[in-house]
Amino acid sequence: MQGTLIALSGRTNATVCQQNKIYQLKLSADLATQALPGSTVEYDLSSGTITAFIEKPQVNNIALSCDLTVPEHQILSRDGSYQLCAEGHSFKECYKNLASCATAHHINALLNLKGEYVKRPFARHLVFRLCAEGAQISGPQYNPDPGFKLTLPLKLLRRNSPSQAQKRYHIVxxxxxxxxxxxxxxxxxxxxxxxxxxxxxxxxxxxxxxxxGAIFDNPCRSTVYLKQVRH
Known part of the structure; x- marks a missing residue:
């Protein structure tokens, strides 16, 4: 069976979505190094394990990593105080929003990528969310735009998710x-x-x-925003 990798817990526990159904599966250490939220995976429900990665998300001219490093590249600048977040009906939509924002602010690496989902009671669709730290890196494959420093879109800073805020607004x-x-x-x-x-x-x-109306309301805004990391 095939599904979409949503998130990793530790290095061997994975959350996979298939037709809005959520499964908790095991992941081998070798496959964990390839894991990215939004990857299409093949899994075996009888053994509860992920057996292979079919397709991994890719973004033009932007490196993606679940760690704070990119192999063979040097981190030139990074601000761990903020995270770029994107929401949408799919991870593909989230990556598109993140890439658009990153390119506009001279970010060529999305580090510490984390995937999340929101499944509200009685809702037919999930809300997907991607969070990452923006950085500038230099190496054989990725290099920053000459003369431009890392800038973060502080005007997009929010305390909470726009979709959650919209649901609260509807309740009010x-x-x-x-x-x-x-x-x-x-x-x-x-x-x-x-x-x-x-x-x-x-x-x-x-x-x-x-x-x-409040129970069945499931707003999902296709958007990107900045969130401050609480230490």
């Missing part, structure tokens, strides 16, 4: 809707503009509809 809107509509329905009923039975049905159904 639903609560505000309840606080406005429920008293209006009660007032219409007291003035006998709205029949009591209809008013009670609407006043009882509205909170349930808002609750269902």
């Amino acid at each position: 809107l639903l609560v505000c809707l309840l606080l406005i509509v429920e008293p209006c329905l009660s007032a219409l009923m007291q003035r006998q503009i709205l029949p009591e039975l209809v008013a009670y049905i609407l006043m009882g159904a509205l909170p349930m509809l808002c609750l269902l």
Whole structure:
């Protein structure tokens, strides 16, 4: 079977996604050195192991590494205080967003790559997230743009995920809707503009509809942002 590698825990435990189903599998030490979030892997459920890497993500002119080093390259500059993060419906989308931001800010290496996913109750789709430290490296394959130093997009600095913030915003809107509509329905009923039975049905159904809306809401913004690392 084939799936998408999401994350590594330690060096031998891997999280794999296949059709929005999550599996916890084992990974050999040899294969762990090749692991990158978003890689297509082949695995055996009966033994619970990853057997091979089918395809690894690649970005033009940008090195990808789950460590803080790139073989045969020297790190010229790196700021470990911040992480570049990207969210989307797939890791391919996340890599595209990260690469676009990195190129615009003269970053030619994404180090300490980490993949994450958010699976909300009753949601049909996962939210994928990639985080990495931007760096400039020099070596036989990758070299920085001449005359440009590493710059981080501080205007994109955020405290939390945009998708999480959007979900909280939607919940606040639903609560505000309840606080406005429920008293209006009660007032219409007291003035006998709205029949009591209809008013009670609407006043009882509205909170349930808002609750269902909050449960099934699964915002996923295709975006890139900067996050400060807490030490």
